[in-house]
Amino acid sequence: MILLRPCVPLYTEGMDIVVQLKDGSIANLEIQKIGYKFPGERSACYSADLLMRQYKRVRSKRKEKFAYRDIKQVYTIVLFEHSPSAFRQFPDTYLHYFEQQSNTGLKMDLLQKYLFVPLDIFREIQHNKHIRIENRLEAWLAFLCMDEPEALISIIEKYSDFKAMYEQIYDICRNIEEVMGMFSKELREMDRNTVQLMIDEMQEELNQKKQELEQERRNAEQERQNAEKEKRNAEKEKQNAEKEKRNAEKERKNAEKERRNVEKERQNAEKKLKQKDQELEQTRQAYEKALERIAELEALS
Numbered sequence: 001m002i003l004l005r006p007c008v009p010l011y012t013e014g015m016d017i018v019v020q021l022k023d024g025s026i027a028n029l030e031i032q033k034i035g036y037k038f039p040g041e042r043s044a045c046y047s048a049d050l051l052m053r054q055y056k057r058v059r060s061k062r063k064e065k066f067a068y069r070d071i072k073q074v075y076t077i078v079l080f081e082h083s084p085s086a087f088r089q090f091p092d093t094y095l096h097y098f099e100q101q102s103n104t105g106l107k108m109d110l111l112q113k114y115l116f117v118p119l120d121i122f123r124e125i126q127h128n129k130h131i132r133i134e135n136r137l138e139a140w141l142a143f144l145c146m147d148e149p150e151a152l153i154s155i156i157e158k159y160s161d162f163k164a165m166y167e168q169i170y171d172i173c174r175n176i177e178e179v180m181g182m183f184s185k186e187l188r189e190m191d192r193n194t195v196q197l198m199i200d201e202m203q204e205e206l207n208q209k210k211q212e213l214e215q216e217r218r219n220a221e222q223e224r225q226n227a228e229k230e231k232r233n234a235e236k237e238k239q240n241a242e243k244e245k246r247n248a249e250k251e252r253k254n255a256e257k258e259r260r261n262v263e264k265e266r267q268n269a270e271k272k273l274k275q276k277d278q279e280l281e282q283t284r285q286a287y288e289k290a291l292e293r294i295a296e297l298e299a300l301s
Contacts, residue, residue: 016028016029016030016031017029018050023072023073024072025072025073025074025075026050026051026054026072026073026074026075027074027075027076027077028046028047028050028074028075028076028077029077029079030046030076030077030078030079031078031079031081031144032078032079032080032081033081033082034081034082035080035082035083035084035087035118036084037084039078039084039086039116040098043076043078043114043116044112046076047074047076047112047114048112050074050076051071051074051111051112053201054071054072054074055071056204057200057204058070058071060200060203060204060207071111072111073109073111073112073113074111074112074113075113075114075115076112076113076114076115077114077115077117078114078115078116078117079117079119079144080116080117080118080119080120081119081120081145082120083118083119083120083121087116087118087121088121090121091121091124092125093121094117094118094119094121094122094125094141095115095116095117096115096116096117096118097113097114097115098113098114098115098116099112099113099114100112117141119141119144119145120145122138122141122142122145123145123146126138126142126146126151130150131146131148131150131151131154132154133151133154133155133158136159139155139158139159139162142154142155143155143162143165152166
């Protein structure tokens with residue numbers, strides 16, 4: 001079992017420890033002195049956060065070899081010293097297990113599982129049956145929440161290995177320096193694991209930043225290439241527009257030249273027509289003179 005993230009609040013209302021089991025599964029064990037409101041919603045958020053942390057950590061570690069089958073179960077276990085009122089609806093039950101299921105019976109591992117343990121209800125059940133420990137799970141729960149002599153005797157008689165733990169607690173309570181030393185040792189271990197976790201998280205953030213920067217660089221390069229292409233296209237369009245302008249000017253000049261040629265041809269045609277009219281008039285006048293002369297000659301004869 002590997003300790004991933006211990007958390008000891010400034011207030012004594014709760015504590016949670018995140019551990020990784022041998023099969024790679026993640027378990028978040030949270031102990032609440034007084035049950036918070038919305039325990040289901042809170043636990044769902046904790047579970048989702050752990051699942052995403054595991055996904056990022058495993059993906060960063062395995063890189064190209066990553067597959068979704070590498071993601072392991074995430075267990076959220078919440079122990080209530082004083083449970084929320086909703087649990088009072090089940091006074092004979094102290095283990096509430098939740099997991100996602102299909103309405104059709106289709107089997108699919110959705111990874112997130114939850115266990116809620118109201119220790120106050122467990123204590124009441126034990127008191128009602130006169131503290132009778134029947135299995136190791138009950139022994140552990142009693143070890144966590146019961147200090148009656150009957151409970152200690154019942155646990156030790158059935159599971160002798162608990163005796164050493166009770167003796168250690170007794171010795172610790174008699175020696176405050178040992179208490180502080182124990183906490184210092186545990187806190188050092190927590191600090192090492194916390195530092196490692198922080199390093200892993202910082203590495204994940206660094207990798208994410210590198211990916212984002214690389215993506216931004218590729219985007220910037222693509223934008224630069226697009227801008228360069230647009231510039232070339234604009235330059236080409238400008239050249240085409242200038243060419244069209246020159247062609248239009250050339251066509252205009254050619255049209256003007258053709259107009260002048262047509263005007264010149266019209267003037268030449270009018271000049272020739274005028275000359276023809278003059279020649280025709282001269283011919284008519286000569287013809288009239290010839291007729292007058294013929295008339296004169298006929299008159300003399």
